[in-house]
Amino acid sequence: MLACADVAKTYATERGPVEAVKGVDLTIDRGNFAAIIGRSGSGKSSLLAMVGGLSRPSRGSVSIDNTDIWRLSDNQLAQFRNRHMGFVFQFASLLPTLRIIDNVALPALLGRARVPADAYEAATQLLNQFGIGGYADAFPAEISAGEQRRAVIARALINNPVILLADEPTSDLDEETEREIMDHFHAINRSRGMTLVMVTHNLSLAEQADQVVHIAEGRLAA
Amino acid sequence: MASRSGFRFLLGSLALQNLGRRKPRTFLLLAAVAICSGAIFTGAVLMRSIETSMSVGFTRLGADMLIVPAGALTNITAALLTAEPTDLTLDDSIVGRLQHLKGVQKVAPQLIFRTDASGYSRGGDLIDLIAFDPDSDITVQPWLEQHLDRPIREGDVIVGGRREETLGSEMLIFGRPLTVYGKLAKTAVGSHERGLFITFATLAALRDPMRQICGMKAPLEPNKLSGVLLELAPGATTQQVRFAALANFPGIKVVSAESMLTSIRQGLGALLDGVLGLMIIMFVSTALMVSVMFSAIITERRRELGLLKAIGARRTQIIGMLLAEAGLATAIGGVLGCLLGIVLMRIYEHSLVYYLDRMGVPFVWLDGRVISIIAVVCVAFAALIGAAGALYPAWRASRSDPYDLIRAEI
Known part of the structure; x- marks a missing residue:
């Protein structure tokens, strides 16, 4: 289960502090597909970053399966992200100088939970599962945006995380590719029982979720 | 496929590929480090070579002191192997009196006559004829590298280490045949390198033809010396003997090895310290430049680093990757710098060193092993400054x- 208690985030800017998230309480049950929606600048991405252990909250706590992630040390948090979380960002987040197979295997290699041979075997299986096995040796620039996104999802799944966090994962994709990606998310959510938290401003995508969390001006909206 | 690729291999590959991603910038970085490393490598090798040359030149000096006429110029690089060619002379009676001076163990008289009229040198070059006493000599015979299988005698000549005459060959000096009895090792002291060493008896035999050709010059007068080399008794100090000599023999000048060596070593030491200081400044400035450059590189790649952290890279892994990249780049720069330095030294060898050599000032290069060690140290330092320069931006990221x-908000 994912639980946020009074989570807030204030950014220091040249014009003074900006409170992006103003104390959010949120619970998402294990295996649920939750969509966080809101207008641009509403604080939804900041909330997701705090949930994902990517941005330290100014106050409040985030627990995943009873682990208060922001009480972990730097290395423990890195390991937690590596073993228990998968990320799909809104930008093309593959390392351009690594092959697709290397990109997908990277989290497994970073965490050292598997020997390299196992990591690459798992990466190969995932690439085949997402229909891009033929591009294993290609570099990111050599494949389409949709194929890149599928590679990113494969990378997010390599360590079999308990939660998958996606920040506007289809914002730059055409409708057909968007539908394919969403199909993958549903399949992952159903077949693996994986908690899925997706930030989007697309209401039609949010309607596909089990739980919709509406953020407005840094607060949960009614 | 890539099953043997581990995380370290990937990081190394990332570092290499990142360097290749911005070729002009990487080229500039490599060029800057190469110039710095090349200058330091060349400077270090040349300075060590100069130091070795000086060391060879001076540690082999046999005499502790040299007595010359007051007013005689002394070339300190050669002074304690021979006196200098001069028209000023000492009376040879000083030899016997010096032998009785407290603290003096050996007295080795020499007379030097420089001439371009010996009739021997093919190009009319200057020749230093250096007369010495084989029985009391302390600076000529110790340098004999090869000689005929008999004692030296009247009519023999010993040639300097850089002369080309062969043992047993004949040299016609002032119309008199002299036999090449021996050849000196290379001394790194000019007068010894090209001088012709004869006994006083041989000089006496040559004196008449020399006077006929050169006229009556002071060094050709009977019973005259250009200088006297002294070896001190154990326990005697140069100060002690210097004061005693000056008190007893007016009109002389005393040159002691200790003060010369001290001043030369001190001068050389100061020079080396200065060079060392310059090297440190170059290293620090290169490290700062690398730091600035890597700040820019890291700023440009912050999203990639954030992504690596998001998927589980630890701080040490991020720092390690960036330091490896910087160290690798600057190490390559260091290798290029050393290669550049070797080319520079080859040019140096073919110009200045050759010129010095011709002037009778031999330049002793360090041996290949020491040069290799200096190169390895330079490359290691180059890698180190790369890593040091990237440390702060890497730590910050x-x-x-x-x-x-x-x-993108770092």
Whole structure:
């Protein structure tokens, strides 16, 4: 289960502090597909970053399966992200100088939970599962945006995380590719029982979720 | 496929590929480090070579002191192997009196006559004829590298280490045949390198033809010396003997090895310290430049670093990757610098060193093993300054939240 208690985030800017998230309480049950929606600048991405252990909250706590992630040390948090979380960002987040197979295997290699041979075997299986096995040796620039996104999802799944966090994962994709990606998310959510938290401003995508969390001006909206 | 690729291999590959991603910038970085490393490598090798040359030149000096006429110029690089050619002379009676001076163990008289009229040198070059006493000599015979299998005698000549005459060959000096009895080792002291060493008896035999050709010059007068080399008794100090000599023999000048060596070593030491200081400044400035450059590189790659952190890279892994990249780049620069330095030294060897050599000032290069060690140290330092330069920006990036890096807000 994912639980946020009074989570807030204030950014220091040249014009003074900006409170992006103003104390959010949120619970998402294990295996649920939750969509966080809101207008641009509403604080939804900041909330997701705090949930994902990517941005330290100014106050409040985030627990995943009873682990208060922001009480972990730097290395423990890195390991937690590596073993228990998968990320799909809104930008093309593959390392351009690594092959697709290397990109997908990277989290497994970073965490050292598997020997390299196992990591690459798992990466190969995932690439085949997402229909891009033929591009294993290609570099990111050599494949389409949709194929890149599928590679990113494969990378997010390599360590079999308990939660998958996606920040506007289809914002730059055409409708057909968007539908394919969403199909993958549903399949992952159903077949693996994986908690899925997706930030989007697309209401039609949010309607596909089990739980919709509406953020407005840094607060949960009614 | 890539099953043997581990995380370290990937990091190394990332570092290499990142360097290749911005070729002009990488080229500039390599060029800057190569110039710095090349200058330091060349400077270090040349300075060590100069130091070795000086060391060879001076540690082999046999005499502790040299007595010359007051007013005689003394070339300190050669002074304690021979006196200098001069028209000023000492009376040879000083030899016997010096032998009784407290603290003096050996007295080795020499007379030097420089001439371009010996009739021997093919190009009319200057020749230093150096007369010495084989029985009391302390600076000529110790340098004999090869000689005929008999004692030296009247009519023999010993040639300097850089002369080309062969043993047993005949030299016609002032119309008199002299037999090449021996050849000196290379001394790194000019007068010894090209001088012709004869006994006083041989000089006496040559005196008449020399006077006929050169006229009556002071060094050709009977019973005259250009200088006297002294070896001190154990326990005697140069100060003690210097004061005693000056008190007893007016009109002389005393040159002692200790003060010369001290001043030369001190001068050389100061020079080396200065060079060392310059090297440190170059290293620091290169490290600062690398630091600035890597700050820019890291700023440009903050999203990539944020992504690596997001998927589980630890701070040490981020720092390690960036330091490896910087160290690799500057180490390559260091290798290029050393190669550049070797080319520079080859040019140096073919110009200045050759010129010095011709002037009778031999330049002793360090041996290949020492040069290799200096090169390895330079490359290691280059890698180190790369890593040192990248340390702060890498540390700063590693402690940022992944989301801040991804949002490009470091």
